[in-house]
Amino acid sequence: MKFPRTVKHANSLLAGTGTTIFTIMSALAVKHNAINLGQGFPDTEGPADIVRAAADALLDGRNQYPPLTGVPELRGAVAAANRRFYGLEIDLVSGVVVTSGATEAITASLMALLNPGDEVVLIEPLYDTYLPVVRMLGAVPKLVRLQPPHWALPRAELEAAFGPKTKLILLNSPMNPTGKVFTRDELAFIAGLLRQHDAYAVCDEVYEHLVFSGAQHIPLATLPGMAERTLRIGSAGKTFSLTGWKVGYVSGPVPLMDLVAKAHQNLTFTTAPNLQRAVAVGLAKPDAYFQGLAAALEGRRNQLDAGLKRLGFATLPASGSYFITVDVSALGFEGDDVAFCEAITVQAGVAAIPVSAFYVGDAPRQYARFAFCKQEQVLDEALRRLEGWVAARPLTALA
Ligand code: PMP
Ligand code: GLN
Numbered sequence: 001m002k003f004p005r006t007v008k009h010a011n012s013l014l015a016g017t018g019t020t021i022f023t024i025m026s027a028l029a030v031k032h033n034a035i036n037l038g039q040g041f042p043d044t045e046g047p048a049d050i051v052r053a054a055a056d057a058l059l060d061g062r063n064q065y066p067p068l069t070g071v072p073e074l075r076g077a078v079a080a081a082n083r084r085f086y087g088l089e090i091d092l093v094s095g096v097v098v099t100s101g102a103t104e105a106i107t108a109s110l111m112a113l114l115n116p117g118d119e120v121v122l123i124e125p126l127y128d129t130y131l132p133v134v135r136m137l138g139a140v141p142k143l144v145r146l147q148p149p150h151w152a153l154p155r156a157e158l159e160a161a162f163g164p165k166t167k168l169i170l171l172n173s174p175m176n177p178t179g180k181v182f183t184r185d186e187l188a189f190i191a192g193l194l195r196q197h198d199a200y201a202v203c204d205e206v207y208e209h210l211v212f213s214g215a216q217h218i219p220l221a222t223l224p225g226m227a228e229r230t231l232r233i234g235s236a237g238k239t240f241s242l243t244g245w246k247v248g249y250v251s252g253p254v255p256l257m258d259l260v261a262k263a264h265q266n267l268t269f270t271t272a273p274n275l276q277r278a279v280a281v282g283l284a285k286p287d288a289y290f291q292g293l294a295a296a297l298e299g300r301r302n303q304l305d306a307g308l309k310r311l312g313f314a315t316l317p318a319s320g321s322y323f324i325t326v327d328v329s330a331l332g333f334e335g336d337d338v339a340f341c342e343a344i345t346v347q348a349g350v351a352a353i354p355v356s357a358f359y360v361g362d363a364p365r366q367y368a369r370f371a372f373c374k375q376e377q378v379l380d381e382a383l384r385r386l387e388g389w390v391a392a393r394p395l396t397a398l399a
Contacts, residue, residue: 029351054278074084095317101246102235118167125358166260179318215319335397336365348389
């Protein structure tokens with residue numbers, strides 16, 4: 001049977017949402033056999049003991065629906081990690097909800113707090129799932145832009161974005177795509193606005209453990225008066241280099257977490273039990289694991305940063321996350337960031353992500369994001385390819 005080509009209008013917001021840039025650039029990378037420094041995922045497996053714990057957990061007969069908010073082992077481990085790393089006290093029974101990735105955690109947190117018409121303060125450049133979800137919930141985005149190259153917080157503009165209808169700020173630190181880690185001073189300013197406007201914060205802290213020397217990750221929840229109004233989100237994908245697992249967690253004050261649990265109940269209800277149990281093993285790892293992860297990534301950041309600079313790319317400072325951004329205009333490339341990323345994928349065999357994809361409307365068009373969460377020899381090969389491409393001047397967009 002043939003389906004009619006047109007039926008009643010479906011959801012117009014989703015109909016107007018494009019495929020994510022990460023999928024687009026990964027597909028282009030595969031097509032051109034390019035080294036994928038676009039979509040942020042490590043090219044090595046996470047710790048073998050965690051993977052083994054997941055495999056073992058599959059075989060010991062606990063494969064039916066786990067509890068709605070997560071297996072007790074993982075909820076306990078998330079609470080313990082909050083205490084160990086940040087001194088945050090989280091209720092063991094109701095203070096944590098385990099989700100299917102931070103992606104679900106973000107959506108569930110926004111569902112928990114927003115009513116139609118509420119205003120949400122968002123900081124550009126922003127991660128791609130934030131805006132569609134805010135809009136689908138009928139809330140009104142208020143966008144504030146960080147200014148490159150230092151991505152400083154424009155305080156007067158941030159203050160102006162807050163008003164009587166502000167329900168929350170969605171804050172990503174360490175930040176994708178900029179690698180910015182918000183300072184205590186910036187967080188204190190944000191905290192002041194939240195207190196003044198009696199607003200909430202949803203803190204996307206998926207890169208919490210990927211912070212490099214000279215910077216420190218400070219959860220907003222640790223500032224005075226913030227714990228009671230903050231939902232803090234983490235991701236096992238990032239903390240254990242297992243991005244395909246899609247295990248995330250939200251922690252916060254019980255009255256808010258009860259609502260996050262309701263949202264989760266209606267989104268996915270629960271998350272694979274073996275992966276949850278393995279992530280609990282991971283979170284209990286000694287400090288040396290977390291320090292080693294950050295140190296290894298810092299080495300890769302330095303390698304890519306130095307290599308790109310040597311080729312004439314103007315890199316911007318990155319203190320955390322998987323990413324470093326470059327100003328492509330400094331290289332003399334004739335075209336915007338999208339043209340640049342396409343050109344290097346096709347001509348050089350190295351994929352990157354155009355930073356304009358992290359903006360709404362009129363965006364800066366000269367920045368590209370490279371992921372450095374790759375093996376040393378892979379980054380070396382990517383740099384070698386880029387060197388050949390840069391040598392073949394003039395650098396022009398694809399015809
Ligand atoms: N937030 C940010 C800032 C991210 O970069 C990502 C992507 N990896 C996510 C959330 C989603 O994390 P997860 O894969 O756990 O859903
Ligand atoms: N967070 C990853 C990135 O920024 C991508 C995740 C995804 O593909 N949805 O590269």
